[in-house]
Amino acid sequence: MIGLLSCDRKAEIEKNEKSESDTSRLSFTMNMACMDSLVLIGEFMGEKFFEGGISGLTYIPGTKNEFYAVNDRGPNTSLRSLLSKENTVLFPFPDYSQKVIRLKFLDNKFFIISLNTITDHDGTPISGFPADRKSGSACEIPNINLNGTKATNNRCKYDLEGIAIDDNGDLWVVDEYRPAVLKIDGKSFQIKQQFSAESDNGASQLPEIYTKRKANRGFEGVAVTPSGKILAILQSPLETEELYDSIPNRLVRILYLDPISGNTKTFGCELSDSINDPKIGDMDAINENEFLIIEHGINSSGKTAHVFKINIQYATNIETVSFNEGKSFESFKNNAKAQFYGVTLVNKSHVLNLIKAGFNPEFGKPEGITLIDKYTFAIVNDNDYAIEGVNEKRRLIMNKQASCLYTFKCNKAIFNTAENQK
Numbered sequence: 001m002i003g004l005l006s007c008d009r010k011a012e013i014e015k016n017e018k019s020e021s022d023t024s025r026l027s028f029t030m031n032m033a034c035m036d037s038l039v040l041i042g043e044f045m046g047e048k049f050f051e052g053g054i055s056g057l058t059y060i061p062g063t064k065n066e067f068y069a070v071n072d073r074g075p076n077t078s079l080r081s082l083l084s085k086e087n088t089v090l091f092p093f094p095d096y097s098q099k100v101i102r103l104k105f106l107d108n109k110f111f112i113i114s115l116n117t118i119t120d121h122d123g124t125p126i127s128g129f130p131a132d133r134k135s136g137s138a139c140e141i142p143n144i145n146l147n148g149t150k151a152t153n154n155r156c157k158y159d160l161e162g163i164a165i166d167d168n169g170d171l172w173v174v175d176e177y178r179p180a181v182l183k184i185d186g187k188s189f190q191i192k193q194q195f196s197a198e199s200d201n202g203a204s205q206l207p208e209i210y211t212k213r214k215a216n217r218g219f220e221g222v223a224v225t226p227s228g229k230i231l232a233i234l235q236s237p238l239e240t241e242e243l244y245d246s247i248p249n250r251l252v253r254i255l256y257l258d259p260i261s262g263n264t265k266t267f268g269c270e271l272s273d274s275i276n277d278p279k280i281g282d283m284d285a286i287n288e289n290e291f292l293i294i295e296h297g298i299n300s301s302g303k304t305a306h307v308f309k310i311n312i313q314y315a316t317n318i319e320t321v322s323f324n325e326g327k328s329f330e331s332f333k334n335n336a337k338a339q340f341y342g343v344t345l346v347n348k349s350h351v352l353n354l355i356k357a358g359f360n361p362e363f364g365k366p367e368g369i370t371l372i373d374k375y376t377f378a379i380v381n382d383n384d385y386a387i388e389g390v391n392e393k394r395r396l397i398m399n400k401q402a403s404c405l406y407t408f409k410c411n412k413a414i415f416n417t418a419e420n421q422k
Contacts, residue, residue, distance in 0.1 A: 027411040030358040033110035034404035044092035047396050049075045052403045056163035057368030057380045065105040070163040070173050071098055073128025075385040082390050083148055091142045094151045097125035098160050100189050110405045116189040120156040131157035131177045146394055162222035162282055172222050174232045179210055179218030181232050204262050212238045221283035223291055230257040235280050240328040249333045267315040268345045270335040275299055282369045286415050289313040294366050303361040305354040311347040364401045374417045376409040
């Protein structure tokens with residue numbers, strides 16, 4: 001078990017809700033802890049690498065502040081500037097496999113209980129190496145050293161983001177590469193079921209348009225509703241053909257999946273116009289219709305991150321909408337134009353400015369959110385395994401970014417969780 005640093009602070013945050021009647025000031029108490037005794041992955045070029053790279057978080061019901069987290073594709077950094085060719089990416093640990101990490105937050109300490117390697121359908125540990133995709137691909141070429149030696153393996157390749165737990169104790173994660181939604185056995189941590197936007201490994205199909213995701217910006221967050229429906233949200237708007245103009249597109253898709261029938265819906269959500277190139281960090285279910293999402297990016301003051309609440313109840317299923325002249329939902333670019341053409345997006349209201357409330361963006365972007373109870377949610381950051389790049393002297397550039405967990409408890413019961421008993 002791993003001991004951690006901790007701190008407490010108060011933050012008075014004005015709840016800026018466009019559609020809610022309560023506009024009073026809410027008091028949030030923040031509690032935060034960062035790992036300082038870490039689990040070693042290995043050493044490369046004289047540098048030690050530790051487990052981290054957390055890209056999703058879910059509270060384990062019935063426990064006292066225990067969580068499951070998932071990490072992404074493993075330590076990596078771009079070699080494009082060093083090798084001056086192609087989109088090469090260094091993966092110093094070619095045998096690394098992503099894990100479901102069981103964590104505990106207790107007495108101002110945040111520590112690992114267990115590390116559980118994720119395996120494919122045949123029991124083989126999965127890989128984070130870039131996969132050859134039909135579209136929406138960064139065309140990355142994995143290297144295992146600084147000399148241009150290409151990595152090779154035949155293991156199934158995933159870049160996992162987000163994690164949620166269902167009533168049976170099984171876990172749901174999403175993959176950025178395809179993109180895809182995956183069900184993982186909660187005991188063996190083996191992939192049991194896969195829904196993909198591409199025909200892949202016997203997976204059930206999702207709408208093909210999701211393959212038009214931006215490079216490395218596929219599904220970023222996942223949530224399970226009380227009735228067992230799965231929602232997955234893209235990190236950024238899709239790259240559809242009509243988007244290449246000067247008007248920024250702020251419309252992102254949310255997939256709604258019935259894992260029993262395989263039927264899907266798609267809803268639209270407008271990202272914040274006050275954030276430059278806003279990105280989704282994660283999502284979690286409050287009840288059947290309401291969800292928390294993270295948005296982060298950069299504005300005129302620097303790095304920024306916010307939590308919003310969205311409601312899908314009255315949103316238009318854009319899979320049923322016929323768009324003129326072969327255009328897509330993304331051609332609307334924003335909520336105003338979507339409304340003009342009769343498309344209702346999810347209702348969205350502001351909950352918390354994370355940085356004003358105490359989140360430290362210098363430790364990495366917020367990439368995990370989970371509701372603990374009707375007062376409290378938790379956030380975790382992705383420290384990208386503390387690697388920044390390679391310098392001109394062919395040495396690794398490392399930083400001191402840590403994996404940290406934050407809890408934010410409100411003085412009022414602001415989350416209607418009666419439907420899911422969180």
